[in-house]
Amino acid sequence: MDAREMALHRAYEHAVRWLAGLSDRPVPARAPAEEIVRALGPGLPDGPTSPADVVDLLATACEPGLTAFPGGRFYGFVVGGSLPAALAADWLVSAWDQNCVMRAVSPACAAAEDIAGAWLLDLLDLPPASGVGFTTGATMANFACLAAARDAVLGNVGWNVARDGLTGAPAVRVIAGAERHIAIDLALSQLGLGEPELVATDDQGRIRADDLRHTLTTEAPAPTIVVLQAGNLHSGGFDPFPQAVGAAREASAWVHVDGAFGLWAAASPRLAHWTTGCPDADSWATDAHKTLNVPYDCGLAVVRDAGALRAAMSRKGAYLIHDERGDPADTVPELSRRGRAFPVWAALRSLGRDGVADLVDGLCRHAGEFAAGIAAIEGASVLNDVVFTQVCATFGDDARTDRVMSRLLEEGTAWISGSTWQGRRVMRISVSNWSTTDDDVARTLTAIRRAAAAV
Numbered sequence: 074m075d076a077r078e079m080a081l082h083r084a085y086e087h088a089v090r091w092l093a094g095l096s097d098r099p100v101p102a103r104a105p106a107e108e109i110v111r112a113l114g115p116g117l118p119d120g121p122t123s124p125a126d127v128v129d130l131l132a133t134a135c136e137p138g139l140t141a142f143p144g145g146r147f148y149g150f151v152v153g154g155s156l157p158a159a160l161a162a163d164w165l166v167s168a169w170d171q172n173c174v175m176r177a178v179s180p181a182c183a184a185a186e187d188i189a190g191a192w193l194l195d196l197l198d199l200p201p202a203s204g205v206g207f208t209t210g211a212t213m214a215n216f217a218c219l220a221a222a223r224d225a226v227l228g229n230v231g232w233n234v235a236r237d238g239l240t241g242a243p244a245v246r247v248i249a250g251a252e253r254h255i256a257i258d259l260a261l262s263q264l265g266l267g268e269p270e271l272v273a274t275d276d277q278g279r280i281r282a283d284d285l286r287h288t289l290t291t292e293a294p295a296p297t298i299v300v301l302q303a304g305n306l307h308s309g310g311f312d313p314f315p316q317a318v319g320a321a322r323e324a325s326a327w328v329h330v331d332g333a334f335g336l337w338a339a340a341s342p343r344l345a346h347w348t349t350g351c352p353d354a355d356s357w358a359t360d361a362h363k364t365l366n367v368p369y370d371c372g373l374a375v376v377r378d379a380g381a382l383r384a385a386m387s388r389k390g391a392y393l394i395h396d397e398r399g400d401p402a403d404t405v406p407e408l409s410r411r412g413r414a415f416p417v418w419a420a421l422r423s424l425g426r427d428g429v430a431d432l433v434d435g436l437c438r439h440a441g442e443f444a445a446g447i448a449a450i451e452g453a454s455v456l457n458d459v460v461f462t463q464v465c466a467t468f469g470d471d472a473r474t475d476r477v478m479s480r481l482l483e484e485g486t487a488w489i490s491g492s493t494w495q496g497r498r499v500m501r502i503s504v505s506n507w508s509t510t511d512d513d514v515a516r517t518l519t520a521i522r523r524a525a526a527a528v
């Protein structure tokens with residue numbers, strides 16, 4: 074065995090041990106970054122170390138600083154795990170080390186993007202001729218879609234952003250719900266569009282379509298982008314797409330949907346009614362590394378007018394080999410990148426259409442079990458309608474909710490984030506991992522009951 078094979082074998086052994094230990098280890102990391110720095114050794118050595126020894130040191134020193142994100146009892150933020158086929162495919166992506174820039178030089182990447190992209194459009198009920206970009210995550214997917222939106226709405230009034238930039242351009246109105254994700258603000262600021270105008274949301278965080286209509290009609294027509302949401306971070310709620318898209322259409326606005334995790338409702342026949350009207354938008358951002366459970370990092374930018382996405386994202390370089398069918402680099406902000414479509418293809422190929430629906434349904438079923446279990450705890454209440462994967466609960470006043478949260482995290486059975494929603498401190502559960510079992514939910518509910526009884 075040569076040094077490379079030895080290093081790969083060690084990595085395989087460490088990976089398998091890590092994954093096998095997930096169901097029994099405490100979910101939170103046990104050591105802070107400073108301790109991991111000491112264990113890794115902060116000094117740069119003068120000479121070489123064998124690759125296998127480097128892998129051993131890395132795995133051993135980092136282990137206490139790892140959180141069990143891929144395990145069945147991590148419910149913080151919105152974080153998926155890794156389906157076995159997607160994880161294994163991701164290892165191949167590293168070994169293959171393809172640069173997914175050009176169709177002519179990376180034909181396998183282009184093929185995987187073509188197939189996985191078409192499957193995604195089909196599963197998510199989006200227009201089949203849309204452009205699809207495989208980004209690092211939903212933040213950059215929102216960025217790519219909103220770049221296409223900005224350039225298109227300014228193009229409609231005769232302004233060429235690609236050539237003339239934004240200095241001196243007509244003002245662009247960007248309108249979003251008050252409970253949009255912070256990623257929207259990030260993307261807008263990077264695009265030179267400033268902060269969005271906010272429209273009121275209801276008790277589930279959904280945009281109020283009548284307020285949106287009012288906001289759109291109180292000012293003179295201008296290039297306008299309306300940002301809607303499929304899947305509110307706290308409630309899991311979906312904007313009322315038929316009414317909101319209708320209002321935006323009347324104002325000739327570009328409609329963008331941030332559906333980082335919620336867009337996947339469309340893949341489940343039981344849940345697809347939540348995304349009714351959503352396919353009538355112009356662009357959609359979602360993640361593959363959340364609900365679809367591929368390893369980090371992978372988001373998806375989808376734009377109905379494939380040419381608009383390409384116009385915003387691609388430039389011709391004299392040294393590149395351009396393909397008239399379009400190159401993988403034409404749909405994302407960067408040039409060089411890894412083959413993100415391979416794990417997506419593997420996830421979809423291993424699940425099949427029914428498997429994707431079962432995955433999404435299973436996450437929602439577990440969220441419902443959490444809601445029922447928590448509602449039965451004395452002093453606790455669930456604040457949201459549990460329509461998807463998210464549950465927000467309180468345990469009395471803010472101080473007590475925070476104490477229950479701290480107690481739960483100290484105990485380590487599960488990881489759940491605290492948050493503030495509609496003025497109250499909440500325990501916010503997101504069920505996003507394919508590997509969560511009924512037993513994980515039962516163990517977590519027992520831990521929540523213990524924490525609530527103790528404070």
Ligand SMILES: *Cc1c(COP(=O)(O)O)cnc(C)c1O
Binds near residue numbers: 209210254305334
């Ligand atoms: C997670 C999330 C984002 C940001 O996605 P990243 O993959 O972290 O870049 C945007 N919008 C919503 C609704 C999200 O849940």
